[in-house]
Amino acid sequence: MIATPPVAEDAGRRNLLLLVQLRWLAVAGQMATILAVQFGMGVALPILPMFATLGLLIGLNLVQLLAERRRPVTNGQLLAALLIDVAALSVQLYLSGGATNPFAGLFLLQVVLGAVLLRPRSGWLLVAVTSAAFAALTVEYRPLDLSPRFASALSAPYLIGNWFNFTLAAVLIVLFVTRITRNLSERDARLAAMRQHAAEAEHIVRMGLLASGAAHELGTPLASVAVALGDWAREPAIRSDPALAAEVEDMRAEVARCKDILSGILLASGEVTGQAPERTTLRRFLTDIIARWDSAHPGLVSVDDALGPDLGIVADRALAQALSNVLDNAAEAGARQIELEARRTRDTLILSVRDDGRGVPAAILAHLGKPYQSSKNRRGAGLGLFLTSNVLRVLGGTLAVSNRDGGGAEVVLRLPLAALSLEEAT
Template sequence: MTSAAVMHRAVAGRQNMLQLVQLRWLAVAGQLATILLTEFAFGIALPMAPMLSVLAALVLLNVASLTAVRRGSSITNVTLLGALLLDVAGLSAQLFLSGGATNPFVSLFLLQVVLGSVLLDRWSSWALVVATSIAFAILTRFYLPIALPAGFDRSLFALHIQGMWVCFALVAVLLVMFVTRINGNLRAQDAVLASIHRQAVEEEHIVRIGMLASGAAHELGTPLSSLSVILGDWRHTDAIAGDPELVRDVEDMQAEVQRCKAIVTGILLSSGDPRGEASAATTVRELFDRVVADWIAARDFQALRYQDQFGDDVPIASDVVLQQAVFNLLDNAAEVSPRGMDVLLSRNDDELILAVRDQGPGFPAEQLANLGKPYNSSKVELGRGLGLFLVGNVARKLGGTLSAANMTSGGAEVTIRLPLTALELKEPA
């Protein structure tokens, strides 16, 4: 089971326990009102002390359940089954003290069965069916009969029918409230599962891209090394060494080959662990100053305005994957905004913020709605739309977010937010 699925299951367990807690509060209030009404309005004597003690035990159970949820304790299927069995025990005790199976509120056992069928695994649901059936059977033989005042004997059947009506109304109201809430939870859980599935598909896509890039980088390594050797030999030949113009051409070619080799090395490094042995200590300002300067030099793009409002510098690791993500972000902005762009580095508490603002036409609404998905681009060329997809996944892997918006003044703003803790240099084990 993936970590996302485990987290989803833990959240679902806590939500289900909260549902039980809320229903138990209603049950306690309903039982208290019924006991007081029966005792003081109808004058039917009940064993008040034991029945109120059962209600107090249910209140303590609710307090313990809430404490467990707030502490983040694991709420498993067995935990929920135990809570429902305690509810069955509490209801059985109240019925034992008030007429057993002759009490019209014995139908409340069905509410426990319905709750179990929705909240529990299959075997646990059947276990609850067995428990309630056994409790009902026992209450047909063992219970404390209700001592009715004089005159109630003639209207006993009508009183029983009224009790059944109250029980039916109570069960109907509780079921509607419960099922409505559960449906909301199920829709939220379906949305979470869909998000997990989409993320898995995207990560599989990234793995394939990484494998292709790594394979291409390995294949390019050999011809680039051969070109480097050949150019070195050419530079020392008499025909070229005696011509300054040819020497400059060879030097330019050697520089470009070295640049290609550096790119290939970066791809190979990125296909592995970006926080491994290749990571070097740096700071936020040093890293982003260098990345922006390298991008300007590589693209010969002089219309970039860089503002550093980060504040106090922080030591971090020099992350090759993050650098490539920033390159992709700047490439996208430069493509739609050749007249210029603004890059702002800032900080919000322990969060790094990098905003890139261009002067282009902005994002179409459909592209904004699907930000971060592969091949989500307004361009028709094959393979477009991977830049922001890769940037978004880098941000997500580092625990951050990628967002985009069209500005009212024109152009668009793409923002990366990263927790500084994710950029810390990890000490070797």
């Protein structure tokens, strides 16, 4: 696959090519104007220095065309190119009447280009340079030897007013163009974020459909296994052997756990499982999650209960699975001790999971909340934090992951209590 250049570098190259094209037009226009004034109007101009200035612009264009193919174009390079254009225009105007030349207004073109193409600070620098050049050309320039029918006298107050008018226009152009550019950039960033969220939502929908289908498909064989294990448990040969009976009971418990997980998947995907929403309390909800997880990882997790007075809620199976995913990640990272701190403010539930494992690699932290970001080399790994972050986002919460100074990681889940609380009867 052919790698595409970064957007910023591509924009810089295109902006440089735009300046090159405009400079070709400027060179052609100035050459035509010089020839028309010299030979059409009969006004004597210093042809050699003016054409030498045009030659410098042509050389700059050729150099920039060659350099553009070798390295990225920076803001400094664009600023330098525009400053050279301002210098060249200043020389041409100095040789042909200064601020009395009607083409002095072309300084505004450089200001507009700077406001659009450069960073704000560089755009303001260009305003200062062009304003200073315009002011200098009002007092220092080479007068044109015009015939009486072309000659006119411009007073000093007019020239000063003309300079002030130019400076005011340049300031307003940069002020409003930079604001418009910033607004457009913010809008593009919002649209990019919305497209990213839409792509993630589509990915979640696909995974949900896959998980729902798999849950339906697995339900039948699990039911058959449960029936078979029930029959085995009643067999005299197994009942008479304590070791076999214990193994069968363990298998029945694991099958029941699998069926419970599948029911949670169907409930999270919006399908009816025959179970009414479970009313419980916040403390009991968290205690049940930890008890189920601790049965598979005995003695690994400890709970710091700072919830205060208990609160009636509706048990959210998706949140329970999200918290289990965080605990699973800590265990798979080699943690020997996991601490769950549960506390709440007036309207927010905060669950902090701290472990002493290997921590979270920097590459995964940089792409937190994206699918398949995992240090585990197995198919399907990396969905735990992705699903957890999206569950919290749907419920109006947030997920934060960081590495601890002493080793291990800390995952903080914040969730508005309104997403779980029972509405009080009125």
